[in-house]
Amino acid sequence: MNTGNLNVRTGPGMGYGSIATLPFGFGVQMVARNSEGNWILIQLTNGVNGWVNVNYLFTQYNTNSLPVSDVPVAPTVTPTARVTGALNANLRNGPSTDNAVIGTVPLNETVVLLGRNYNSTWAQVRRSNGAVGWVEASALTGTVPVRSLSLADGSVFVPYAPSYPGENTTGTNYRTHVVVAGDSLSRLAERYSTTMYAIAAVNNIYNYDLIYIGQTLLIPG
Template sequence: MKRLIRLICIGLMLVGGPVLAQSTSPTPVAPSPQFATEATVASVDVYRLNVRSAPSTNGLVLTIIEYGSIYPIVQKSEDGEWYLLQIGNFQGWVSAELVIAANTEDLLSLQEIREQQIQTAVESFLANTFNTVTTTGNLNMRTGPSTNFPIVGRIPEGGRAALVARNAYGTWWQVNYGGLVGWVSGGFLVFSTNTDLSLVPVQ
């Protein structure tokens, strides 16, 4: 009898005792997706571009960047209309419509194409311009009409340039080669057949 009572008491203790909580593993939460873009750099595609403090025209203008300059892309706005660029030691937002975004390799290829297009346009312009010269060898361009002046650039053999000015003796000529202006020795120049030296000012 005592044994039966003892068993009943043990049973009541088990039934009335605290219920242990079942151990469960927490459900993993997926990380929030982050915007990713294949483009890693952006090249400015307008003459001057405002860099703003926020992805909006209401953002303060932090600085202005120039055409052709390239900066790393940090991120893109959620609406895809703005890029956050790393500019020196700070970051700023620019309109996505006013830059060319690409990976570095593609952008360098694009720049080469642009440079070739510019060179072709310059050559076409010079071909139809009076007072042009062609170099007979690689020719240094200098800041003044003498070898004593610093070199500012070089015209390759066969390069075509527009005449800007000449010295009083006609031994040195100031030319414009692809937008770069400098003095070159007249001994390495072939003048175009329609050159009118009277139109070239003396400096």
């Protein structure tokens, strides 16, 4: 890869939602191409397939030799969802129950899906009155899966965290820690006598600056 962060999309075009964001230098396996040859189907390390623009890949392989695997053009219909999980769904100013409630979305109201958080448990939505906020994904039934939406919480997701020399956690016993305000990976590492890299590795965290209040972390050691 030859770009800072590369979106992996559900189809060969900018109109498709992002299912992952890969960092510069991340190795990928090429599987196929679209008929125009400008999008490449790749397989991530967790077995999930997705599409990336060929202009952001660095490879000596002739991508035109890949088999063709076209899919329909992305629909122009805006993804929406209905509230189906509760009488009223709380609309919050962030993707956590610790974020403030800024309104409610009544049962069966249709909202526009704008994005998702790092693990697709929350969706950013827009109501018909223009109010924008976050709703738990479990309370929604959408026209597209929440996981197919683009990331909207500023996080960076990769299928597995990078490995680090000396950070072998095989056979390690784990404790759990629920993130509270003021926590950081470095502070947790100091508190539990481990390293921030070990915590990141076992929790599939790539961006060390992004942990969330209410998130449950495994702590090796």
